[in-house]
Amino acid sequence: MATVRLFSVARGVSSSSLLQNGVRSSGVIQSRSVSGGDFKYITPEEPSMEFREMTDRAASSIFWSELFRGAAVTFAHIFKEPATINYPFEKGPLSPRFRGExxxxxxxxxxxxxxxxxxxxxxxxxxxxxxxxxxxxxxxxxxxxxxxxxxxxxxxxxxxxxxxxxxxxxx
The missing domain is CATH 3.30.70.3270 (Alpha-Beta Plaits)
Structure with a gap:
């Protein structure tokens, strides 16, 4: 488990405001005051990976990847020549084997x-x-x-x- 050490460099800025703005973690916080300035030790909690969270993340990533792949196929077909014709107004070529009336x-x-x-x-x-x-x-x-x-x-x-x-x- 890594420990992060936050310093407040400026005199008007406290380490608690840095903690609120920069690092938002609910970990163990220890404060010390030394002649060089205030600093705090922050030990962030590692995210717990339960089976449900892992499956939710996997499902979410698969969903988005498949969604983008589908959108790519759709956009590729938008610019292709259509395979159908507007039948009553356009006629296709007749086969030489066509038998009509x-x-x-x-x-x-x-x-x-x-x-x-x-x-x-x-x-x-x-x-x-x-x-x-x-x-x-x-x-x-x-x-x-x-x-x-x-x-x-x-x-x-x-x-x-x-x-x-x-x-x-x-x-």
Missing amino acids: HALRRYPNGDERCIACKLCEAICPAQAITIEAEERADGARRTTRYDIDMTKCIYCGFCQEACPVDAIVEV
């Missing part, structure tokens, strides 16, 4: 390409395609009704692959 293609003269073979209707796993066909006056078989229920469609693309005349495409 179905469309029936036509020949350049305006006739439908579909020959009503019903292969797309047969291959559709969701049974979303309905085709009705009739023969024309010229003997060609064409569709009178071609419906795709888009609420059933799973956008697999089998109908596009099965079509022998490339009449149906996904755009």
Whole structure:
């Protein structure tokens, strides 16, 4: 245990005021008066470290260190480019494998390409395609009704692959 010796150097300053202003410890205080001036011996008490105090200190230091690490991560991400977009107003790039709405293609003269073979209707796993066909006056078989229920469609693309005349495409 260390002992501290306080001197009062100035005549107007007492060692008790030094003790109150400088060292605030509840230790054993001894006073002596010598021809060289007043001084006091102070023996500070060592802080008792109970298990509860040690765990409180450890928890406090861990809390603050983790808090500062978390703040550092947060501030680092503030200045990075955002990973998301404002969707309804900004559109991301489309993949070349994107399969969108179905469309029936036509020949350049305006006739439908579909020959009503019903292969797309047969291959559709969701049974979303309905085709009705009739023969024309010229003997060609064409569709009178071609419906795709888009609420059933799973956008697999089998109908596009099965079509022998490339009449149906996904755009």
